Amino acid sequence: xxRIIYSSLILGLFASxxxxxxxxxxxxxxxxxxxxxxxxxxxxxxxxxxKVDSTLRSIQNNMLCLPIAHTPxxxxxxSEGATDEEMRQAGIRVSQKPYFQALFALIVLTxxxxxxxxxxxxxxxxxxxxxxxxxxxxxxxxxxRFKPSSSLQFRAAGVTLFIVIELxxxxxxxxxxxxxxxxxxGILLLAxxxxxxxxxxxx
Numbered sequence: 001x002x003r004i005i006y007s008s009l010i011l012g013l014f015a016s017x018x019x020x021x022x023x024x025x026x027x028x029x030x031x032x033x034x035x036x037x038x039x040x041x042x043x044x045x046x047x048x049x050x051k052v053d054s055t056l057r058s059i060q061n062n063m064l065c066l067p068i069a070h071t072p073x074x075x076x077x078x079s080e081g082a083t084d085e086e087m088r089q090a091g092i093r094v095s096q097k098p099y100f101q102a103l104f105a106l107i108v109l110t111x112x113x114x115x116x117x118x119x120x121x122x123x124x125x126x127x128x129x130x131x132x133x134x135x136x137x138x139x140x141x142x143x144x145r146f147k148p149s150s151s152l153q154f155r156a157a158g159v160t161l162f163i164v165i166e167l168x169x170x171x172x173x174x175x176x177x178x179x180x181x182x183x184x185x186g187i188l189l190l191a192x193x194x195x196x197x198x199x200x201x202x203x
Contacts, residue, residue: 135198
């Protein structure tokens with residue numbers, strides 16, 4: 001089961017990265033990014049998407065301008081060759097293709113969403129801590145009353161945990177408006193699964 005979940009996650013990620021940039025152009029994704037930036041500014045007080053966009057563009061420009069790593073500690077001597085400018089121009093031409101522009105916008109959107117998910121997760125840490133403590137206490141009570149652990153509930157909670165994490169990752173790649181507060185439901189479900197895992201962990 002674990003292998004199936006991992007395989008479906010990898011397949012879903014590759015399919016999303018390959019297919020969504022061809023289904024949604026750069027303008028559509030950037031329009032969605034503006035909507036999410038407005039939500040972040042209103043509810044979080046800062047703009048994560050803008051920071052991610054500027055950082056990734058800086059990395060992209062550095063990669064296009066300097067194809068060979070060059071620092072004082074480099075083992076290779078860097079020299080400006082006749083093909084370096086051609087390589088840079090080729091990289092610029094590729095990056096200006098509509099597909100790759102949409103792909104870049106999708107990457108920015110996805111990273112911004114994952115960061116928001118992480119921040120929302122931090123806001124629910126007290127709830128997660130309570131779920132862990134409750135699971136430990138319930139396990140001790142079951143142990144004292146000689147109640148066996150349920151391997152079925154343990155496995156079901158584990159599978160559900162991985163599926164929810166997989167869905168959160170895949171949903172982050174969908175260039176459609178998704179209310180970030182919906183992610184809170186997934187995080188709460190993760191806390192419930194964690195509680196059941198701890199409760200029925202074989203002692």
